[in-house]
Amino acid sequence: MRLLLVEDDQALQQELQKQLLLQNYSVDVASDGEIALFQGLEYDYDIAVIDLGLPKIDGTTVVKALREKGRNFPILILTARDRWQDKVSGLDAGADDYLTKPFHVEELTSRLNALIRRSAGKASTMINNGPYSLDIATSQVLVEQVSVSLSAHEFKVFKYLMLHVGEVISKTTLTEHIYDQDFDLDSNVIEVFIRRLRKKLDPDSKYNFIETKRGQGYRLLKFT
Template structure:
């Protein structure tokens, strides 16, 4: 999942970015509201973390502007602990949740993951597709109860596809949501990871989890429909 972090405190920004990256997220950062607005309009994000007190464009105005432009990814707003007005203003502006500083990074991760899940209609951290199961909290993937070992990039790819079950995803779309803005979008890395996932998740091709649509991209087949009759 690809995140936008808009935070002007260099130390906090660096700490958060490192923690989020170590938790499997691809993170783009912005030091002020003006840069954050540009990036949010330019790149496809799965969620954003926005501080209220930003230079040039404050966090509340940034969120309001994004919502007016129909940019609807989940937003977690960061506020000062003693400024309850900022929390109310952030939610009224269109933020989906808030976290007061100082905070524990584990809580930030839990809230962020919950926002992303809810944005695609998933309430539980465990997401199933037939015999395929992903625990987004522990980042554990299993098939028929057997844990499958994946690299961090392979996990990010299958997690995104499962979050968008049944949807066709182009190679560029997958790359944009899994890697940050500096990644080479012309790379064939997605093809390599799709091949590895097929081999690891379904070596005998008994389930046909991942479907290739020539000229369009890839789709994770919805096997829940079959199991539900």
């Protein structure tokens, strides 16, 4: 999942980025509202965490501008402000949830997981597709109820495909959603991860669950 983290407190930004990377998010960062708005409009994010008290352009204005431009990814706002009016203004601008500082990182990641599930139409942390199951909360993958170990990047690729079952996803899109913003998007490493997923999750080619659409990308088949 590709996440935009907008926080001007450098110590907090670095700590949150570190913790979110450990949760298998690909994290892009911005330290002011101007950069945040540019990145939010330029790149396709799965979710954003935006502080309200930002330099140059405040967080509420950033959220409102993103929504007006048609950006519909979930947004969680962070605020050190205790006034309920500030929280309401952020939600009215288009944010989906908020956290008041200080907060526990565990609560942040729980809220983010819930927002991602909601945006994908999933009520549970467990995503099921025929013989395949993926638990967003625990990063566990099951095939016919048997746990299979995946590397962090393999899990990110499979998770993205599971959240977009039946859709054709390009290599560029997959790369953007599993790596940070400074990664070389021309890399063919996605092919390696797809090959590994096929070997680990369908070693006997029983399901042929990932289709290669030549010149377009990959599609995870939808099972009934």
